[in-house]
Amino acid sequence: MILKTLDAMGPLHGYGIARRIEQLSEEVLKLNEGTVYASLLRLTQNGWISSDWGTSENNRRAKFYSITKSGRKQLVQETESWERIAGVIGRVLQLSTQK
């Protein structure tokens, strides 16, 4: 989800990512925003995103995260596998409704 956000919106800081997720999930996923940072660390360690210091809207120093090349690759892979699973589940569900 974070990867997708970064892919779509370009470099963002943690706050921006939290807002975007809030927006997308239409408040269905209501998490502590701090947990975003745990995910960000994991993604950085995997080399899927990189970070740089920049200045935020209110003129504070903030870390901007952006997706890397291997991150995009990962995103494509994940998307594909998700779609595959979703497709399978969809078909299964359709089967059960047809009955």
Next chain:
Amino acid sequence: MLRSHLRTFASRLHSLLRRRTLETEFDSEVEAHIALLADRFQRQGMTPQEAHYAAQRQFGGITQMKEELRDRRGFPFIETLLQDTRYIFRQLRKSPVFTASAVLTLALGIGANTAIFSLVDQLILRLLPIRDPQQVVELVGKGNYYGGNSGYNVLSYPMYEDIRDQNRVFSRMMCRRSENFTIGISGQTQVVRGELVSGNYFGMLGIRALLGRVFTANDDLRAGEGSVVVLSHAYWATKFGGSRNILGKTIRVNNYPMTIVGVSQPGFDGMEPGLPGEIFVPVTMSLRLFSRQYLSHLYDRRKRSVNVYGRLKSGVTEVEAKAALQPLFHQILNREVREPAFRHASTYDKQQFLRMWLDVIPGSQGNTTLRRQFEKPLWILMGIVGLVLLIACTNLAGLLIARSATRQREIAVRLALGSSRFRMVQQLVTESLLLSVGGGIVGIGIAVLLVKGIFSFLPANIGGYDLSSAVDWRLITFSFLLSLFTGLAFGLLPALQSVRPNIAETLKDQSTSVSGATAQVSFRKLLVAAQVSLSLLLLIGASLFIRSLSKLQSLNPGFQTSNLLQFQLAPASLNYTDAQGRAVFRRIEQRLSEIPGVHAAGTAVVALLSDDDWENGITVAGYSAKPGENMFPYFNAVSPGYFPALRIHVLAGRNFRDSDTVHSAKVAIVSQSFASHYFGSNPAVGQRIGLGTDPGAPTDIEIVGVVNNTKYESLQEQSPREIFVPAAQAYAGNATIYVRTEQNPESAVQSIRQIIHEIDPKLPITNRRTLDQQLNESLVTERMIATLSTGFSILATLLAVIGLYGVMSYTVTRRAREIAIRMALGALKRNVIWLVMREVLLLVGVGIVVAIPLALALAHLVQAELYGLQPTDPFSIACATLLLATVALLAGYIPARRAAAHDPIRVLRYE
């Protein structure tokens, strides 16, 4: 997958190093986030205060977040390790006495192990610096050979050629032999160690030339041609100062001009580790260089004189090679047995000869005389130092338990606050590991000193062995691994012990929690009993070795060793003819005995007690040998001055005379043991013997005298059957000269040198030493084991006694109140002493009872190293036990006395 793991790892490593920066960065990141959130809430209409709180709420717990990230970011394990290390360093600094004694105890244990390992490594484990040493094997003929041998594990040169040309398992083969050479460089002569080698020697080993060239297969094509020599790098560097101009120079090797064609690559000293070869000469040149010896019979199939090595083809194992070689070997034997040399051989000898087989043994370590001599003793010493280390570990385990007892409260508090047991154990083990690594580092220093010490009492001729006390990475690795092992060994048990306390009990008043401490004390007592056992084992070993050595030293070799000097001369190496050589020896003997203060001088071909021997098959007239009976007595060729010089007594018949010459009738003198074995109570003088065991061998030698028994090869052997023949009738080209002096033999050295110089200034004197020195050197392994095992067992006993003292002192302190009450109620001092000593007696008793059966069970391991006593020798065991019991009881008596000396009133009031 792997890449992403690596990336994560790198990132974590990076975080580990920049932990502080990353934390502040995260702080500011969080701060920015919350500020932005707050701004948003404010825009939605909250007051700044409310907005700030709401923002914090929405963000969630910052501290939890931080901890989670911290765990993810670095390596928590390493971080706690570093943290522990810092903490432990602080702790250890606070108790310097504990730290010092722990490190020192370990350093002694690890140092002793590292020192012995250094010798084991150099003498036993190390492979030759050749290409793929594991592929190199040596060929050894097993069974009853028909003919003569010169050297160990030798085959005949023609046999080598046959196998080289016809086998299918070796990619290359070579042969070699160690020899001493007399080198003449610009008028000066000296004796150097070298090797006679086949032309393909260097190619097979993969040794290149540093300068010029090494030998090729062309250098040994024709016998007696190819007068070329290759120098070892070390010899070239020391004797020729590393000069590049030596190529093409001519030096005289055994007085024969040879051209230096190359210097071999550094680090390679030939095939005898510890006995560096300094020059290399083509084996086919031996016909020119050694006219008088076995080597002049290089092409004789009945004389074995070369070590044969092969390099296995890739994929061929030793076992396969051995199987594949047998048919070829037997084909060669079958051909040999039909040769004229077997004309007189008995059917039995022929059968035995054909039953021989070819063994294939690893050759990666070369031909090691030294290893054969020291292997067993070194493993025994390794076992001894292993036990010492075990005792040191036990001691430290005891110390750590005592220490953790004082830390019970701290540990209980930490456990109560939620620290995991694993975490506590991790910390305690880290502590013991730190101590042991410290001990390891100091131990390396101790090892160097110890190795130097061991070298210092190795005799001069062993000093010539190329052993070093230098520290290399192998030693450091060994020491480090040993430290880790010890750290775990002595650290883990106490650590597990100390995290077991009943938290509630301990956290309540300490004085009521005696129960937990009792378990620890009994564990410590167990350790002490174990120490007592182990050190008793070592003491028993030491006393066995000492007794064995003293028995050896008090042995009568059959001749008087004091005021006796020996040295060697080899006129043959200067191309003297036999007649010239004989004449020179006669003149030398004559001149030497005229020196004032010299009683007698004589020569012998085989030097006494130097592991040198000359055996020959014989036939005794009127005596029919059973098939397979050993008819190979020792021989020596001696001059008329020999028996008087050594003070060997002629018991019957006569000594040799100057009139016994090449041209006169052949005569012999035999030892008493020879006479009684072959002639019983009949007089030996007048009997006849002959050389060779073949049926019908002529018995043309008359026995003219009988002398008392003497030791021949070594002191340990039983007095062997021996035959002496006149030096004049068995000239060998070299001899050892014995000079009996009135006073200190060293005083005659100057005159001896002068006389030899007058006779031939080019004749080098070698191996000069007194017989007492020679005797001591022949006992070098025995002395080494006895000295070191005594030293180590004393060390071990000391450690054990300290352990005993420690645990008893602790017990006495802990029971002070109980003892005071007893005394207040009327117990006498001796009752109190008995109270304590009873425990000491129990500990020591258990130790002894365990140790003695153990000693008896391990006895066979040292049997081979003992002379004249059984490893279960009751006297040695009793001495060791008595010594240990005395020292241990004394150590226990001190705290017992102290306990009894307490003033009960004061103790009770203090409590």
